[in-house]
Amino acid sequence: MRAAWYDRQGPAREVLQVGELPDPSPGAGEVRVRVSVSGIHVGDLGKRQGWWGSTMSFPRVVPHGDGAGVIDAVGPGVDPARVGERVWVFLAQSYRPFGTAAEYTVVPAGHAVTLPDEVPYEQAAGLGIPGITAHRAIFGDGPVTGQRVLVTGALGAVGRAALAVARRGGATVIATVRKPEQIEPALAAGAHHAVDSAGGDLVARILDVTGGEPVDRVAELAFDVNLATNLEILRYGGVVAAYATGEAEPRIPFWPLGFKNITVRFLSNDDFPEPANQAAAADLTAALVAGDLRYPIAARLPLAEIAQAHELVERASAGGRVVVDVDGSTGRP
Secondary structure, three states: OEEEEEOOOOOHHHHOEEEEOOOOOOOOOEEEEEEEEEEOOHHHHHHHHOHHHOOOOOOOEEOOOOEEEEEEEEOOOOOHHHOOOEEEEOOOOOOOOEOOOEOEEEEEHHHEEEOOOOOOHHHHOOOHHHHHHHHHHHHOOOOOOOOEEEEEOOOOHHHHHHHHHHHHOOOEEEEEEOOHHHHHHHHHOOOOEEEEHHHOOHHHHHHHHOOOOOEEEEEEOOHHHHHHHHHHHEEEEEEEEEOOOOOOOOOOOHHHHHHOOOEEEEOOHHHOOHHHHHHHHHHHHHHHHHOOOOOOEEEEEEHHHHHHHHHHHHHOOOOOEEEEEOOOOOOOO
16 A cells, blocks of 8 residues: 555654555454545654654554545444445544554544545545544533633634534533634634634633623633733632643642642543543434534645645645645545
């Protein structure tokens, strides 16, 4: 099979190779997916670059945890009727060496999620890491029906999914964005209210849109930067669900957090409970089908140009998701 891989960590153009590897075969409880589109997330870049102190657990890695395509073979214990099924996959390269940047990937059957015909592959190909992270940030501490939920970085990959699932879950959703011109896109993506951080006095402006009522839950992109704001806007017993931070070892104001009985939930996508993954997969697929979740696709590059695709994601300048075309299809059968 045609595949991309790296045998050592480093810059994309120095370590990524494209060539031929043996076709994989599914084992017990697994399916093989012929990949159409492969998604890229910052976590894939981190594994390749060695960010956060990560090292290579395998001598060779085919990158990317997310993708979409068609099941073409199943292992023992999996219903043969799944052959031919359109799916999106998640955690393909989590504790496994070979992800979706290849013509074929093998995943546990539960990590290949049925994808209805009306959803293009490119919309689902990058859904797993950001979408499941978003779902866990919103629902990791229970239902949000009737609650006020704040989503920071609302137009990012995680943020867009968080807006969609929080709104579908019955919350009043407040988005924060960086610039005034991003307010309308955030509202279009599912927020009931949107506030830009460039406008000053963010606490007062968030509480203004809530009618002075405190926020119940925050899906947090920048734990270190926004902690002081979250302390001000959260109710007693509120939740900060943080999936990223600028400063790796931020100072944490223990007593102010403790006096308000605030829960801080730290999130890392590779290790969510499997029931949470499955609940997220079902809800995210429903959001795609309903049109409540849509990602702008900024670039779609062939597998041969995977290094350029990684560089676009690293620069965060593409203005949308970057995906890799593995088979050159249009994303529909």
